[in-house]
Amino acid sequence: MADPAHPAAPVAPVAPATRVRAWRPDVPGLTEVLHAAFTSHAYPKHTHDAWTVLLVDAGGVRYDLDRREHQTAPSRVVLLPPHVAHDGRAAGAEGFRKRVLYLDTSQVDVQRLGRAVDRPDWTDPSLWAAVDRVHRAVQRPGDELEAETWPAIVTARLGRHLDRTDAAPARGRAPTLARRLQDLLDAHVVDGISLATASAVLGAGPSHLVRAFGHELGISPHRYLVGRRVDVARRLLLAGTPPGVVAVEAGFHDQAHLTRHFRRTLGVTPAAYARSA
Structure with missing residues (x-):
């Protein structure tokens, strides 16, 4: 198995045209994979019913999560929790290029949702490389075993980050x-x-x-x-x-x-x- 801390290759500038590719991989726990490049599109506030793992390969993205503003760029891994409102837009005129994994809610304990809201992204080369390996594996026919192995590594490392997050205890779902x-x-x-x-x-x-x-x-x-x-x-x-x-x-x-x-x-x-x- 390759070293997940292997450094990422340099990325090219964002292409000027909008590009979107999405598909459903035959990998347990992965509901969708999305690759996209935008120069001007701004996502309105919305929610997902899955955990969203985001890599920004070029440019930068500003987003509001639970009414708090964040910004991410290459080298950081973002985890957006399910059913929490967020938006997204380019941080600069060059736009952004991103890759996204949508994880079934069973893959990350929903009791950690509050911690993900409080701390949604990290600079972790090993985690970044593991997410990158998922994206690469799901595009190669014949690498199904590798495609199933790396998501498990990703979710385990995400869990460790959430456990270490210096935040309030996980938020419950009080019947408000x-x-x-x-x-x-x-x-x-x-x-x-x-x-x-x-x-x-x-x-x-x-x-x-x-x-x-x-x-x-x-x-x-x-x-x-x-x-x-x-x-x-x-x-x-x-x-x-x-x-x-x-x-x-x-x-x-x-x-x-x-x-x-x-x-x-x-x-x-x-x-x-x-x-x-």
Whole structure:
């Protein structure tokens, strides 16, 4: 097995055009791999239902996580926790190039979510190299065993970092009004739920619900639900489902509705995302 601390090769400048490639590797625990380059796209606030492991290969990225601003650049590994609102934009005019692993929530203890919010990135050459090896292995047919080995190394090292984080104890999921609304939205990602119905179920006025949700989660209920639907759409598209069918199965009104929100969130159309696989 190669030394995970092997230094990374120099990276080239970010290309001027937007490029996105996404696919679902046949590796347990990995739900998606994404390679992208952007010059001007800014991600709106959204959430994911997976742990997000980010490498920035060129340029820099500024992002708000749980309403705190961060900036990352090559050499740092970023871990964004599931169901926590964040955005992202280029830190400079040159844009950025990134690689992302989406890990199933079973791969990192969700009890560490609070620590990941408090400390989302590290300069760790061994961790960086292990994440890099995952990206390389999942692109080479015949290296399935290596592709399964390196994610385990990545998650073990991430766990050690989270255990060492000088932060408050892991945050629990207290049944606050905002968290109860979040659970309700999670239960109705595709079929949706009206604010009036949610208000009746939770026993709180609509405006109070919206304020409580935004205050605690840093995102509106509508943007949260759109983000969850985009996650569903991504997986269906990478599984080969046509965009018109994906729109209905992910909870969007029609294909145009899907395209509008998908492009705003990810910077590419659903069709282009599917073709990239």
